[in-house]
Every structure is written in C-alpha cells, then in structure tokens.
Amino acid sequence: MKRKTANAHADATLARAKADASAANAVAADNVHTAAHTAARDAANTRVVTTEVAAAIIADDAAGFDDVIAAAQASDAAATKADASDTAADTAYTAAYTEAAAAAAAADHADAVAVVAAIAAIAVFAAVASRIVVPVIYAVLNRRRGAVRDCDRGAHGALCSWAKRSNVREWTLRVLRFASIVLPVEQRHIWTAEVAGSLACAETGREWARFLLGELVALPDHAWVFRRRRPRERVR
Amino acid sequence: MATVDQGPRKVSQPLLQVVGLLLRDPTRDDWYGLGIVRELGLGSGTVTQILFRLQQWGWIEDHWEDEAEAHADGRPPRRFYRLTGAGELAARELMRERQARIARLQLRGTTA
Numbered sequence: 513m514k515r516k517t518a519n520a521h522a523d524a525t526l527a528r529a530k531a532d533a534s535a536a537n538a539v540a541a542d543n544v545h546t547a548a549h550t551a552a553r554d555a556a557n558t559r560v561v562t563t564e565v566a567a568a569i570i571a572d573d574a575a576g577f578d579d580v581i582a583a584a585q586a587s588d589a590a591a592t593k594a595d596a597s598d599t600a601a602d603t604a605y606t607a608a609y610t611e612a613a614a615a616a617a618a619a620d621h622a623d624a625v626a627v628v629a630a631i632a633a634i635a636v637f638a639a640v641a642s643r644i645v646v647p648v649i650y651a652v653l654n655r656r657r658g659a660v661r662d663c664d665r666g667a668h669g670a671l672c673s674w675a676k677r678s679n680v681r682e683w684t685l686r687v688l689r690f691a692s693i694v695l696p697v698e699q700r701h702i703w704t705a706e707v708a709g710s711l712a713c714a715e716t717g718r719e720w721a722r723f724l725l726g727e728l729v730a731l732p733d734h735a736w737v738f739r740r741r742r743p744r745e746r747v748r
Numbered sequence: 749m750a751t752v753d754q755g756p757r758k759v760s761q762p763l764l765q766v767v768g769l770l771l772r773d774p775t776r777d778d779w780y781g782l783g784i785v786r787e788l789g790l791g792s793g794t795v796t797q798i799l800f801r802l803q804q805w806g807w808i809e810d811h812w813e814d815e816a817e818a819h820a821d822g823r824p825p826r827r828f829y830r831l832t833g834a835g836e837l838a839a840r841e842l843m844r845e846r847q848a849r850i851a852r853l854q855l856r857g858t859t860a
Contacts, residue, residue, distance in 0.1 A: 703796075705824060709813070710782035710792075712823035723782055723792040730793020737797050 642732050648694075684711065684724070691728055694735045703734070755805055755838060762790050764846060766798045767839045770808065770831050777811070777830035799829055807835030 688707055692700040707727050714720035727734075756763060765788050770779065784795050802808045809832050813825035831839065 702827075705812075706781060706796075706827040709818070709824045709826035710780060710785075713780075713782050713826065719782075719786070723785060726785075726792035726794075727796065730791065730796065733793060733797060734800075737800060 684708070687724075687728075691731055694731055696735075696738050699734075699738045756801070756842070759842065759846065762788075762794050763798050763801075764843070765790065766795065766802070767807075767842060770829075771836070771839055771843065774831045774836045777828060778813075779829045780826040802835065803829075805835070805838070807832060807838055 685704070685708060688704045692704050695703055707724070711720055711724060714723060766784060769784060769787055781792060781795055781799065784790075784799075785792050788795070799808065803810060808829045810827055810829050812827055815825050818825040
C-alpha cells in the first residue's frame with residue numbers, strides 16, 4: 513500500500529514538475545515572444561525612421577542637386593557668356609591687330625616711297641644742279657675774271673664766218689657759242705670749232721643729235737677737266 | 749710754266765678703248781671726235797675729255813684739217829688727232845700692263 517502511495521506521490525510530483533516546466537516554458541516563450549515583438553517593433557520603428565531620414569536626405573540631396581544643377585547651368589551660361597566675350601574680344605583684337613598691321617605696313621610702304629622719292633628728288637636736283645647751276649656759276653666766274661675777251665670774240669667771229677659757208681646750221685653754232693661760256697676762255701672757240709666740225713660729218717640726224725646732246729650734257733665735266741688741267745699761266 | 753701730267757692716275761675702260769683704237773693704226777693721223785665715237789660707241793663728251801687728257805699727257809697731238817679741202821666739201825674743218833711717238837710707247841706700255849693684270853686676275857680666278 514505504501515508503495516502505491518509513493519508512486520502516486522511521484523506521479524504527482526512529476527506532473528507538478530511537468531506543469532512547472534510547462535509554465536516556465538510558457539513564460540520563456542512568452543518572454544521570447546515579447547522580446548521578438550519588441551525587437552520587431554523597434555526594427556520597424558528604426559526602419560521607418562531610417563526610411564524617413566533617407567527620404568529626407570534624398571529629398572535634401574535632390575534639392576541640393578537641383579541647386580547644383582542650377583548653379584552649374586548658371587556657371588555654364590556664365591562661362592559660355594565669358595567665352596563669347598572672349599571670342600568677341602579675340603575677334604576685336606584680331607581685327608584691331610590686323611588693322612594696325614595693315615596701317616603699319618602702309619606706313620612702311622609710304623616711308624619707303626617717301627625715301628625713294630626723296631632720293632629721286634635729290635638725284636634730279638643734283639643732275640639739274642650739275643648740268644644747269646654749275647655752268648651758270650662757271651659762266652659768272654668767267655665773266656668776273658674778264659674771260660670774255662676780244663680774242664675770244666674774234667675767234668667766234670672767224671668761226672661764224674666759215675660756218676656760214678658750211679652746212680652747219682646757224683642756230684647750232686649759236687647754241688654751241690652760248691654753251692661754251694662755261695669753258696675757260698682759251699678752250700671756247702677750240703671746243704666750238706671741234707664740235708661743229710664733227711657735227712658736219714654726222715651721217716644721220718640721230719647721230720648728229722646724239723653727238724650734240726652728249727657734248728652739251730658733258731659740258732660741266734668739260735669745264736671741270738679743262739679748268740683743272742689748264743696751265744697756271746693762262747693766255748690773256 | 750705749264751703743268752702737264754705725264755700719264756693716267758686712274759685708268760678707265762673708255763680710256764683703254766680709245767687708246768686701243770689709236771694703237772690699231774698708230775700712223776693714222778685723221779682721227780676726230782665723231783669718228784672715234786662712231787667706232788667705239790662711247791658718248792661724245794667722254795671721248796672729248798679723254799682726248800683732252802691724252803693731249804695733256806703728250807700722248808697725242810692735234811692738227812686742223814685743211815680749210816680749203818673742208819670748205820670744198822661745204823663743212824668746217826675737223827680737228828684731227830694722231831699718236832705721238834712717246835704716246836705710242838706709253839700707250840703700248842699701258843696696254844701691256846693692263847693685259848698682265850688681267851692675266852693675273854684670270855690666273856687667280858682659275859686657281860681659286
């Protein structure tokens with residue numbers, strides 16, 4: 513009998529233990545469930561917050577991106593405008609430089625032309641001076657020195673007397689007589705007669721004119737050579 | 749006393765041409781201005797000055813053409829030139845010197 517009682521007690525204890533264990537398990541499960549629920553809720557909250565924050569950040573970023581795009585577009589526009597200004601400035605500079613270069617070239621050309629013209633003018637003046645002014649000076653000097661003398665006139669007179677009997681044109685003799693006043697007195701009638709004699713032998717008009725012009729053009733040189741080489745004791 | 753040059757200080761090409769022409773026939777005594785111009789193609793003024801210088805040096809002498817002969821042709825007498833004996837020697841010496849100088853220059857040009 514005792515044995516039955518013990519078994520029953522044991523069974524009761526076991527049942528009680530099982531019940532306790534089940535209760536503990538239930539509590540633990542409940543705790544776990546609660547913890548899980550809490551965790552899930554926290555996670556959800558966190559996710560919501562994170563999503564909102566992310567959305568806000570994205571929104572902020574979007575707003576900022578728009579600003580950046582707007583700023584960039586504004587910057588691009590400004591840069592484009594600046595480029596256009598630079599291009600316009602370059603074009604203006606190029607045009608101004610080209611114009612200035614053309615003006616400088618024109619100025620250089622004008623300078624060159626002016627220099628050539630000046631040289632030509634000097635050459636012409638020197639030629640005129642040597643062929644006209646110098647003979648006049650020689651003529652004046654000869655007249656001052658009393659170079660025109662009776663013997664000279666006599667020689668010219670004799671020259672004209674035979675010239676009238678020749679084929680030499682009278683105006684040619686007049687030209688030669690007039691031109692010979694630049695020569696020293698002792699050379700005048702000699703030169704005149706020599707040129708007249710050569711002219712009378714000219715075969716063509718061209719030869720005649722060339723010889724006469726050559727002599728007349730070279731008269732200042734004749735005067736210089738004859739004067740430089742003339743004897744110190746002149747024939748008076 | 750007259751001061752007369754004895755020779756050229758500077759020899760020009762026209763001077764050599766005139767001297768060479770006179771040396772072609774040293775005995776010829778009827779060279780005149782236009783004739784020399786016609787022969788050489790030089791300017792009349794150049795020839796006149798060269799003849800004047802040659803005369804000053806004593807290389808040539810002048811004489812006038814016979815008046816009766818010239819008047820018979822209806823023209824004034826010409827002034828003729830001829831080489832003198834001393835002028836012929838001096839002219840030949842000048843030409844020989846010039847030819848030697850030209851030969852030296854040509855030799856220098858070929859060896860350079």
